[in-house]
Amino acid sequence: MLKKIDLPENVTADDVAAEAGVSRWTVNRAFKKAASISPATRDKVMAAAQSLGYVPDLRAAALASDRSNLVALLVDDFANPHKLVMMERLTRALRSRGWDTLLVNTLDRDDAGSAMLNASQRRVDATILIGIQFDDEVLKAAHKARRFKKLIIFARTSENPNTISIAVDDQAATREIARYVMERGYKNPLYLAGPRTVSAHLLRKETFLEFWKNHTGHVPGSIGVDAYDPILASDIIRQTLAGYQGQERPDIIVCENDALALGTIDSIRHHLHLRVPEDIAVIGFDDVPQADSPNYRLTTYRQPLTAMANYLVDVLESADTSDMDRTFMGSLVVRESA
Amino acid sequence: MLKKIDLPENVTADDVAAEAGVSRWTVNRAFKKAASISPATRDKVMAAAQSLGYVPDLRAAALASDRSNLVALLVDDFANPHKLVMMERLTRALRSRGWDTLLVNTLDRDDAGSAMLNASQRRVDATILIGIQFDDEVLKAAHKARRFKKLIIFARTSENPNTISIAVDDQAATREIARYVMERGYKNPLYLAGPRTVSAHLLRKETFLEFWKNHTGHVPGSIGVDAYDPILASDIIRQTLAGYQGQERPDIIVCENDALALGTIDSIRHHLHLRVPEDIAVIGFDDVPQADSPNYRLTTYRQPLTAMANYLVDVLESADTSDMDRTFMGSLVVRESA
């Protein structure tokens, strides 16, 4: 049987070495940034590599060095538009500093463990969680299996000791929001929370309720949905506010994030036929791109995602993995919805 | 210097083999679905693997087999909310059938080539393009460098012969839209197009303009933006329609996709203070989640993304790479915006 000669065999460092008249190891050095090699030799090697179309094989490099420059990004919450922003910022920071990203879709509620296993089989250098279904049990199991060099929770605080959490200071942020709500004179807030999978998720809601109680003496009402999905928010808002019959209707709805806030605004306008913010104001969290659209003009809290993503890469590149939790301060973006 | 003994060494097939009292090759067979191995042996091996926490190393497997079960997903257009849907559907189809996804963010306009190189260094089995900046030049260069086993353009038609295109039939879809617009009695459409990077992108716009001309004798106006970004759409709609001064104002704006359509609706309402669809109707393409929100109720065209994603995996799994282009039929989703 004939061999297809028009298909290029995989060109390896050996081929380049032969072409350039050096040893294979010199070829390798030419491709390393900080290697002791004379410029002349490097040029010669690079020219040969270029002509042959050689690029180093990162699989082999990873296998030999036990460092893959690969991170897994586990996502389970594609209904939240903020995820797209986070993915963009993260992949940008990672790639511009030499890291590749394995995107793992946590398919359903019970898939987190299998998704992690998936990542670990690729021997990623770190696993980043930007989802919501990663509860403490999963984290504990992952750590026990010792499958990860680094387990990073991004944009979520976590009290898990085996985990590195990079997030905004939820309590400070929520207090800033609560203070703003109070100063603007709102009297009867309703809190709309998201899924309650991880204990730390309670931070925003609890902080808000507590702040309000401390300052006014009574605890605001609160409701919740099972996913950060505008549709769900829309539904629950309609159901909840239909029950109020005009009396004691909330004058502002404080949402755990923008995904919920956008659905809330839609519902207030189109189901209840009320105005935002005149009848009911709305405040969010995240500052998704839509928040700035003329339709929503959502008052919300912006996380410093770029700084957070860059810090994440710092974490990846640091040898000492302990004590790297860090919180960031964001800023309240005041628009017109509250 | 002491060795940290609490850190688990990488447990390999050898370790499992020793534990189970078989050879290393038997361990490997136990992990392959279609391998000739006795159930008893497999059970024994799996038990040992479990107890040691062994999982096969996919790097090594890829290196040895020259099949990575990894695909690169190149994305450059994170402003378009539809990308999030596509990523979800693709990663879902891929992962549920055993494929992993390398997410590559094409950082800027000139980065496509470097992004592809990035992917090729991981020796992915295929590269999937769901962006817009991949023009014919880039594709030609990629093919010339013979860097890819398979180069798949997803949700975009492409006439490039070295590429596998999986997309809806743009012409049929656009004709369906045009026919609907006509039947609903609109007289003066304006077409809002996206970036013009690849020749095939012209399909939707040209098809619409031609259809309209053939049926009415005159060519509708058309405008365009450089990215599928609602903000840009919003801006250009405001500028363009401000110039119309009431006379000859379009009665419907046909948008190349939903990202543009949503921005268009926002602008019509909030900049021009007109109603949708009574003053100006809007029609989109993609059926993003927001299209169904009570705020937009966008009439649009839905692509059968799940079927397309599954077909993509079929392509990955088929040996014969030639002649796999395929177009799908979608369906018009009529809501209230047109």
Place this chain on the structure above:
DNA sequence: TTGTACGCGTTATCAG
């Protein structure tokens, strides 16, 4: 600055 064993953990292939 450059060259040389050896190992990384698996798969393909053949022997028994």
Place this chain on the structure above:
DNA sequence: CTGATAACGCGTACAA
């Protein structure tokens, strides 16, 4: 059905 040999392409020592 099971065991064994030879790759796969590169990195890490260390020696020259």
